[in-house]
Amino acid sequence: MVKRGSVAIVGAAESDIGAVAALMSPLDLMAQGISRALEDAGLTLKDVDGVFCATTQARTSAMSLVEYLGLPDAYTDSTIVGGSSFEIHVAHAHAALEAGLCTVAVIAYGSTQRTVGRRAASAREFNPYETPFRPFLPATAYALAANRHMHEFGTTREQMAEVAVAAREWALLNPAAWEKKPLSIADVLAARPISYPFTVRDICLVTDGGGAIIMTLADRARGMRKKPVYVLGSGQSITHASITSMPNLTHTGAIASGAQAYKAAGLKPSDINVLALYDAFTINTILFLEDLGFCPKGEGGRFVEGGRIGPKGSLPVNTNGGGLSYCHPGMYGLFILIEAVRQIRGDCGARQVAGANTAIIHGNGGVLSAQATVILGGTATV
Numbered sequence: 001m002v003k004r005g006s007v008a009i010v011g012a013a014e015s016d017i018g019a020v021a022a023l024m025s026p027l028d029l030m031a032q033g034i035s036r037a038l039e040d041a042g043l044t045l046k047d048v049d050g051v052f053c054a055t056t057q058a059r060t061s062a063m064s065l066v067e068y069l070g071l072p073d074a075y076t077d078s079t080i081v082g083g084s085s086f087e088i089h090v091a092h093a094h095a096a097l098e099a100g101l102c103t104v105a106v107i108a109y110g111s112t113q114r115t116v117g118r119r120a121a122s123a124r125e126f127n128p129y130e131t132p133f134r135p136f137l138p139a140t141a142y143a144l145a146a147n148r149h150m151h152e153f154g155t156t157r158e159q160m161a162e163v164a165v166a167a168r169e170w171a172l173l174n175p176a177a178w179e180k181k182p183l184s185i186a187d188v189l190a191a192r193p194i195s196y197p198f199t200v201r202d203i204c205l206v207t208d209g210g211g212a213i214i215m216t217l218a219d220r221a222r223g224m225r226k227k228p229v230y231v232l233g234s235g236q237s238i239t240h241a242s243i244t245s246m247p248n249l250t251h252t253g254a255i256a257s258g259a260q261a262y263k264a265a266g267l268k269p270s271d272i273n274v275l276a277l278y279d280a281f282t283i284n285t286i287l288f289l290e291d292l293g294f295c296p297k298g299e300g301g302r303f304v305e306g307g308r309i310g311p312k313g314s315l316p317v318n319t320n321g322g323g324l325s326y327c328h329p330g331m332y333g334l335f336i337l338i339e340a341v342r343q344i345r346g347d348c349g350a351r352q353v354a355g356a357n358t359a360i361i362h363g364n365g366g367v368l369s370a371q372a373t374v375i376l377g378g379t380a381t382v
Contacts, residue, residue, distance in 0.1 A: 002094045004264060005382035008221035008228035009213050011041030012341040017209030017327045018178050019114055026057045027068050029110030029210030034069070037212040042225030043104060045069060050102025050215075052089040054080040055110055056330060065108065075102040081238065082365025083278055086333040087372035091234040093215050103216060107337075110210030111329035127242055138280070139195040139203060141243035141367035146197050146283040148249040152298065155286065157197050159301030161188035163282040164201050164324050166310035171321025173311060173351035178205055179325040201324075202282040209329035211338055218382070229344045230382045232267065232358075235260025236372040243367040250298075253371035254291035254362055261360070261373040262293075269293040272375075273356045274343045275315065276336035278364035279322040285309070288362050289317075292373070316353045319343060333363035337374065344378045357381060 013036035015029040030053060038044060051074045053061045062078035077092050079085055086107055093105040124137060135141070149155045165185055171177035183201065191199035221228035237253030237260075240246045262268055269292065277288045286300035294315065295303040309317035320326045320339040327335065340359035342348050357378040364371060 011214030050105030084363030171325035233264030
């Protein structure tokens with residue numbers, strides 16, 4: 001078992017996001033994010049001896065990135081389970097740092113999916129049990145979960161729209177966010193239909209982007225440029241790969257991954273100040289609020305009503321604007337880590353949550369398939 005608070009995140013930064021310059025590659029964006037995160041930490045590339053990364057646009061991303069950076073002796077890990085890969089990288093880097101396999105670890109991501117086209121950036125594998133039926137993935141898969149939630153618990157379209165509206169309200173406070181226009185529940189419902197019950201406003205953006213975080217042992221972190229943000233606990237659960245094999249469409253692996261993270265951190269949901277949840281679809285936020293213990297199963301729709309998770313609400317969720325309104329370059333899990341770090345450091349300006357000292361970050365990979373949870377805390381928590 002790794003030790004609670006024995007490692008910390010000491011640097012965090014995005015690369016260019018939105019629509020990046022022509023001919024930039026995913027590796028360019030990873031390197032740009034690493035450079036900015038190292039500057040944030042007060043370190044240089046010479047300090048790095050651990051490289052963790054994932055992208056759908058490079059089959060051997062760690063090998064390619066190590067070559068790009070000129071770090072032939074770095075400890076590497078390119079675990080890829082979709083958007084939650086980076087939360088799992090945090091757990092792996094935590095273990096590697098404790099074991100002495102590296103001393104400064106970078107976790108990086110890059111994607112040019114908006115520039116090159118989503119299909120070119122992430123080709124879908126043939127599935128003999130699903131592909132012949134021509135589902136519009138991933139939207140169809142998440143729509144199955146949304147419809148089942150509506151059927152079992154009475155969740156409404158308006159309640160799902162509340163998630164998109166809250167995300168947009170946060171995005172309007174974030175200068176880096178892609179979406180700049182106000183959004184109402186009526187706007188969400190009247191938008192172009194995609195896969196029932198979703199309209200285009202229930203679904204994440206398609207952007208370019210990347211970034212990086214820097215991790216090191218807690219003893220070293222205390223002397224770094226910025227206030228360290230400690231890794232208090234983590235957990236993971238992979239329940240299926242294909243949506244047709246999901247054991248229960250309304251119960252995700254976040255139940256298990258969250259329980260593991262809470263136990264390791266010695267915290268409970270009421271101890272968390274900020275939530276950073278992988279909101280590729282509006283139903284995700286509702287499911288993860290339930291499965292991470294912030295409201296009972298089936299109550300997520302009612303829980304988000306009235307702007308509760310927006311800037312004027314009682315529970316700050318996805319304060320950067322989320323994948324729905326800030327950015328979503330294919331795999332979003334690194335960006336929620338970056339936002340949580342900034343909230344705990346107090347670096348978020350107009351969207352800063354007062355007194356933020358703990359954050360839960362929940363990554364989602366595949367089609368509600370690979371769930372991974374990380375809990376971070378400030379100095380007072382260790």
